[in-house]
Amino acid sequence: xxxxxxxxxxxxSQGDSAAVGVLLERHLPGLLAYVRAxxxxxxxxRDASMDLVQSACREVLQDLGKHDYRDEAGFRHWLFLxxxxxxxxxxxxxxxxxxxxxADLSPSVAEERALLEGYSGICTPSRAAAAREExxxxxxxxxxxxxxxxxxxxxxxxxxxxxxxxxxRLGKTEVATRSLLxxxxxxxxxxxxxxxx
Numbered sequence: 001x002x003x004x005x006x007x008x009x010x011x012x013s014q015g016d017s018a019a020v021g022v023l024l025e026r027h028l029p030g031l032l033a034y035v036r037a038x039x040x041x042x043x044x045x046r047d048a049s050m051d052l053v054q055s056a057c058r059e060v061l062q063d064l065g066k067h068d069y070r071d072e073a074g075f076r077h078w079l080f081l082x083x084x085x086x087x088x089x090x091x092x093x094x095x096x097x098x099x100x101x102x103a104d105l106s107p108s109v110a111e112e113r114a115l116l117e118g119y120s121g122i123c124t125p126s127r128a129a130a131a132r133e134e135x136x137x138x139x140x141x142x143x144x145x146x147x148x149x150x151x152x153x154x155x156x157x158x159x160x161x162x163x164x165x166x167x168x169r170l171g172k173t174e175v176a177t178r179s180l181l182x183x184x185x186x187x188x189x190x191x192x193x194x195x196x197x
Contacts, residue, residue, distance in 0.1 A: 009072050017061065023075050024057050030076075030158050031056070031083055037142055037154045039087050046094050056083040073160070080159050141191035149184035156181055 011019035035049045035056075043052075060082050142150055148170070155166045167177040 006071070009075055012075060020061060023072070024060070024079070027076055027079055028053065028057075030160070031079060033158045034080055034154060035083055035087065036139060037150060037158065038084065040091070043087065043091050043094065047090050052086050052090060053083065056086040059086065076160065137192060141188050144191055145184055145187060149180065149187065152177060152181045153184045153188065 008019045008022055012023055032049060032053050035052050036044070039047070039049060039052060056079070060079055063082075142153070145153065152166060152170065155161045155169065156163075161169070163174050163177050163181075166181075167174040170177060170180075172180070
């Protein structure tokens with residue numbers, strides 16, 4: 001018998017690593033898409049996005065029992081905050097470290113599949129079928145957005161926050177957040193040639 005979401009979250013908040021593993025697996029595609037959208041080209045030239053995700057997940061596992069998440073949204077919020085901190089920490093590290101080694105920005109096949117699943121809230125299933133080309137087009141299109149537009153799209157379509165939560169995070173009204181999201185999605189649709197909802 002499979003555990004319900006509520007049972008998984010309860011068990012995870014009590015330190016059950018198996019429950020955390022199930023929750024991490026469930027949120028891995030979105031987390032990977034979040035990291036790719038937030039890390040920036042310079043950081044991704046030095047650290048693979050999957051490495052950043054795995055490092056953030058390791059930190060979540062190490063901090064089990066320190067957080068009390070009431071629901072899956074609370075767990076997801078904690079997970080994405082861990083990824084955000086990891087991105088900031090690595091960017092700060094590389095700011096001090098001037099090594100010249102550059103990594104290949106192309107995602108692996110497994111990473112590509114997870115990314116397409118993570119981006120599924122932004123593109124249609126028919127678009128997801130054209131995997132590699134579509135992934136590149138989608139990330140390029142996201143790159144044309146302003147930081148604020150990209151953030152609102154990521155928070156809404158990848159992280160899954162409500163308009164109220166996004167408004168609180170961005171320090172805007174809910175109406176302003178809805179308008180920003182609408183304009184950002186319209187711009188993405190233009191960049192991608194339609195097919196977004």
